[in-house]
Amino acid sequence: MEPLNCQPLPASSARSSNFIRDIMVSDLDSNKYGGRVQTRFPPEPNGYLHIGHAKAIYLDFGLADQFGGHTNLRFDDTNPTKEETEYVESIKESIRWLGYHWDGLYHASDYFDQLYEWAIKLIRMGKAYVDDLSADQIREYRGTLTAPGRESPYRQRPIGENLNLFERMRAGQFPNGSRTLRAKIDMSSPNLNLRDPVMYRILHAEHHRTGNKWCIYPMYDYAHGQSDAIEGITHSMCTLEFEDHRPLYNWFIEQLGIFPSQQIEFDRLNLTYTLLSKRKLLRLVSEGLVRGWDDPRMPTLVGIRRRGFPPEALRNFCAAIGVTKTNGTLELEMLEHFIREQLNHEAPRVMAVLRPLRLIIVNYPEDGVEQMEAINNPEDPGAGTRKVPFSRVLYIEQEDFREHPPKQYYRLCPGREVRLRYAYFVTCTGLVKNDRGEIIEVHCTYDPKTRGGQAPDGRKVKSTIHWVSATHAVDAEVRLYEKLFTKTDPDEVEEGKDFTSNLNPNSLAIVRPAKVEPSLATAAVESRYQFERLGYFCVDPDSAPGNLVFNRTLALKDTWARIEKSDAAGR
């Protein structure tokens, strides 16, 4: 057979091999699955997807795609007490947002009937039995990591009795927890998962899809592999902690003689300054430590989206980080790099002033207004230009003026000439302070011959600063985000404390009103911009006409900040 891996791969994935791709290539070469690659993404609908899932999605969908394969979306809904339909739509929406499309849409619950039949088959084969032990007793009988378990007294129950009892379990004749169906494997196995694992438990609970049809529900281990087999999944990827489950995954498939799906485990994504545990994220939300699941500081996909991370950047990130079986933690900076790279490429530039300082051009006509031509995106000539109104009174950034400039500070200060981006050279001639000694106004003269930003005599200025025209500017609320936690490992805490003690008190700062150029007045929700010299910003869903709200996605890399920092450290 012609190896499919000879086909050119998409540019984004044209990098070195990884062990999963190697397995796929080898399976294709050996024709193990008739030339097919079929994967699945199996979220449990009990919470929101996070950046860790983005990696799984990238692998499940992306890898299959590279070999012309297919990917199913399968909701792993075997526990009605935890799962809710409200999560289903959000999960689907996040997958679509990331840019992926599933082939089949299934639920583990679609297979409850088949799973039940297979359970009966295993009972008939003498490979499963109904156990009357309580949860506590089962734990006791299971043994420990170092000591073997003991067989349940019900283990040798006759097949007919097992059949009868299991049927009555299903019929609802027994209360929750009173009995289970267990696989009969090996109570002395060093792998705890093989010590007669529970296949079914009694749960008198309404299921979000099957309603009250069932009161017994399959466990993950009994449901997952068989669901894979039913769908003809060839490569079933999951995270490392399931390695110990693989022998069980294979055991059910072998006993049942069904399609031999194979489970492949990879390393979960860990990021510095980031928590990716559903339980802890839930605490942040329920205790009001963030504003919700889609708070832009959250690592959830809905949060990241609201923050303004482009989906393409996430895909590039996943492609770059690779996949292995090594447990590690990625530096957040790696993620941020791919966000900036994408945004630099696609975000239109605009001017906005976060902390306005009035600048008056004393030699400019009182009511003069000019439309200055500005480039929308220097990285993309096709993005064209726009007009930005200029007038006598402007706002500049407070940070861009110093009465007493430190060394290496190139921005505006008394006597210094700088360029106003896309406008004129201006020279500071004076300043005005209030009673408290704060600078409230800067006075400048402009050189009319430098219109557009070039001096005909060829003289240079050391810096260019951004501005908005005071009369034309639009007010906006700007939400500035920083890392949610102060420690690279948010779980690193003193005795008696938990991760909430590592919350960064400055993770959200609201600036209001910021002054933005008028072209932003009609900016659509979710559209992404670069505020020149400041960073990348996007329009928050809270935004409305006349009430603009922006989120800072990420600040630009700031060489000056680094100079200041190392300067302070050096002193």
Added chain:
RNA sequence: UGGGCCGUCGACUAAUGGUAGGUCAAGUGCCUUUGGAGCACUUUGUCUAGGUUCGAAUCCUAGCGGCCCAGCCA
């Protein structure tokens, strides 16, 4: 201390017995109408000890270190 998995620059990841390479981070310089972006250069690495081999990150042995497993969660 039963079992499983894993150890390559500060971080992540390639090299599939044959030149230890890439990305991020850090640093230096160039360039610049964003102190952005870009470009160039630089620093740092095969857990340890033996062994096999002409040749070992790769194979073998023994250590050391890390992660996971005792839910009727997934």
